[in-house]
Amino acid sequence: MALMDFIKKQFIDVIQWTEENDGTLAWRFPMAGMEIQSGGTLVVRESQLAVFVNEGKVADVFGPGTHTLTTQTLPVLTYLKNWDKLFESPFKSDVYFFSTRQQIDQKWGTPQPITIRDADFGAVRLRAFGNYAFRIADPKLFHTEISGTRENYTTADIDGQLRGLVLQNISNAVASSGIAFLDLAANQLSFAQALTRQLAPEFEKIGLKLEGMTVQNVSLPEELQKVLDQKIGMGMVGNDMGKFMQYQTAQAIPKFAEGAGSGGVAGDAMGLGAGVALGQVLAQNLAAGLQAQAAPATAAVAAAAGVKPEDVMATLEKLGDLKTKGILTQEEFDAKKAELLKKLV
Secondary structure, eight states, X not given: OHHHHHHHHTEEEEEOOOOOSTTEEEEEOOOTTOEEEEEEEEEEOTTEEEEEEETTEEEEEEOSEEEEXXXXXXXXXXXXXXXXXXXXXXXXXXXXXXXOSOEEEEEEEOSSOEEEEETTTEEEEEEEEEEEEEEESOHHHHIIIIITTOSXXXXXXXXXXXXXXXXXXXXXXXXXXXXXXXXXXXXHHHHHHHHHHHHHHHXXXXXXXXXXXXXXXXXXXXXXXXXXXXHHHHHHHTTOHHHHHHHHHXXXXXXXXXXXXXXXXXXXXXXXXXHHHHHHHHHHHHHHHHHHHHHHHHHHHHHHHTOOHHHHHHHHHHHHHHHHTTXXXXXXXXXXXXXXXXXXX
């Protein structure tokens, strides 16, 4: 029985890989001194590639399908072996299978804050993390550059190398994108696209294809995060400065309330001061709105009465200042304005 087992081991009729372990990128078929039978069958499943290596030299590459191994199907190996006729005896060669499936949810991140150059701020320190997906695109290149003659090569074996590539190219990605860093940080999709464009050629150099990349979080220094928050706030209200002032006031109210509720005379004074300050801001915005609305009507009346419009506007501005400072009430301001308009008539 042992003799029969030994004889069976000598010749291989079918070469295939069932790819049982997740994360395996390259797998060497176990030859163990055996030889491949002439006319044997090579089975390459979908999402696989097979490579024949003869005496350290990469020979033929096979895609998905069932292949009969002859000199016609092994042209490069036939040339390396110097077969001038159809070989009839078994031959020896290493066969490597490569998985071409997408290797998804591969993690990347910055263990420590990294410094990048930026047109607006000169230098920015950030933390970021996300994931990416890749696949083997060129098995010959991957074999010669990365996996080599190892029996088994997995995503865990190359994880550190790929993480290093990501970290090394973040700064170049931001610089080559031509987009201000704050815009990239506010839009993580743009950040991911910039990283993908920068990293894709680096992956290709080792036989890989970068299929996709995500940026799940960007952590900035506190002072820069405040600037980003303001930029996002401005984006919400557009270029309307009146709305922006309202936005800023609304942002400040909770802080003022905290100061007012802290207890004691000092806290009450802070709350009172905050209320006065907010009132002044709102009054200034109201005065500006009234002036803008009254300007066309005032100019028309002044032109009809022969009075200079600039004099009328100057008087209204002074009245507005008095109202803003609390010297005039809203009712008094309205009465003075109506009185001024009657005199123009």
